[in-house]
Amino acid sequence: MTLYGVGLGPGDADLVTVRGKRVLNDADVVYSPGRLSRSVATEHVPEERIGDLDFPMTRDEDELRRAWKAAAAEIAPRARDGDAAFVTLGDPNVYSTFGHLRRTLAAFHPEVDLEVVPGVSAVTAFATALGVEVAAGERLALREAARGAAPVGPDRLILFKVTDAPATHEGLTEAGYDVVYGRRLFMEQGETVVTDDPSEIDDRDYYTLAYAEKRGAGATPATAAFDTEDASKAAESDAEPTAKTDGGSAASGLGETERAEGEAGGDDPRAGDGVRR
Numbered sequence: 001m002t003l004y005g006v007g008l009g010p011g012d013a014d015l016v017t018v019r020g021k022r023v024l025n026d027a028d029v030v031y032s033p034g035r036l037s038r039s040v041a042t043e044h045v046p047e048e049r050i051g052d053l054d055f056p057m058t059r060d061e062d063e064l065r066r067a068w069k070a071a072a073a074e075i076a077p078r079a080r081d082g083d084a085a086f087v088t089l090g091d092p093n094v095y096s097t098f099g100h101l102r103r104t105l106a107a108f109h110p111e112v113d114l115e116v117v118p119g120v121s122a123v124t125a126f127a128t129a130l131g132v133e134v135a136a137g138e139r140l141a142l143r144e145a146a147r148g149a150a151p152v153g154p155d156r157l158i159l160f161k162v163t164d165a166p167a168t169h170e171g172l173t174e175a176g177y178d179v180v181y182g183r184r185l186f187m188e189q190g191e192t193v194v195t196d197d198p199s200e201i202d203d204r205d206y207y208t209l210a211y212a213e214k215r216g217a218g219a220t221p222a223t224a225a226f227d228t229e230d231a232s233k234a235a236e237s238d239a240e241p242t243a244k245t246d247g248g249s250a251a252s253g254l255g256e257t258e259r260a261e262g263e264a265g266g267d268d269p270r271a272g273d274g275v276r277r
């Protein structure tokens with residue numbers, strides 16, 4: 001049978017994918033690496049099907065290897081005899097604990113079949129939550145900003161693990177970036193904060209990211225440059241019901257829109273504290 005790595009999305013229980021939900025419904029047992037992922041999983045799975053894993057709060061590599069070996073030893077027989085799932089927040093293949101499990105199973109239990117169900121990652125959810133459009137042709141990089149780091153580089157950056165927003169902010173603004181922060185986006189636990197003021201989020205909360213854009217890097221897509229006179233004429237003609245009767249061109253309008261679009265074109269086991277409510 002199979003072990004499914006299931007991405008739960010950023011935290012709101014209804015942002016689990018349809019496939020993820022189906023796998024969670026069908027799995028005999030569902031393991032979670034942390035409190036937050038567990039709280040999302042229990043919105044879909046009864047407590048009695050949630051499996052327990054023990055992770056130490058340590059950065060000691062030997063201890064971590066021992067913990068993952070023990071976790072794999074618990075999970076492997078359940079995934080051999082039936083279907084098991086291991087959930088992570090976001091996507092299981094983006095900065096996730098699932099990688100540790102996959103490697104440990106490959107080393108000690110290679111007979112276990114693995115399948116991954118992707119999830120809505122903070123890498124994409126941030127854009128909606130922060131009102132950012134990443135337009136075709138723009139470049140965007142994913143980096144970490146733990147302990148006040150302020151990595152710079154491309155015009156647009158997503159920074160995970162913003163644990164000292166004021167320090168990160170200072171570095172990025174000096175390097176010419178405008179920065180917006182998002183905390184606990186689409187999460188049911190804790191307060192969601194979107195701000196460009198680092199002093200509003202100067203308490204440490206692991207579930208904080210930043211979007212940094214180099215000043216002047218804003219793109220000018222075709223639709224940013226409407227002639228406003230044309231636009232007001234169009235609005236007037238929309239108001240007058242001068243029905244065009246050439247059904248053929250109405251039908252081709254949709255095709256043109258589609259063509260135009262085509263051309264334009266840990267879950268941390270230690271997390272969960274420091275929530276602003």
Ligand SMILES: C[S@@+](CC[C@H](N)C(=O)[O-])C[C@H]1O[C@@H](n2cnc3c(N)ncnc32)[C@H](O)[C@@H]1O
Nearest residue numbers: 010090091094095121122160161184185207208
């Ligand atoms: C270890 S990464 C896990 C990423 C996850 N696997 C994903 O695909 O979204 C954890 C970092 O992702 C960011 N993050 C994840 N979910 C978030 C959310 N709902 N709101 C804000 N930041 C989030 C935070 O910067 C946090 O420090």
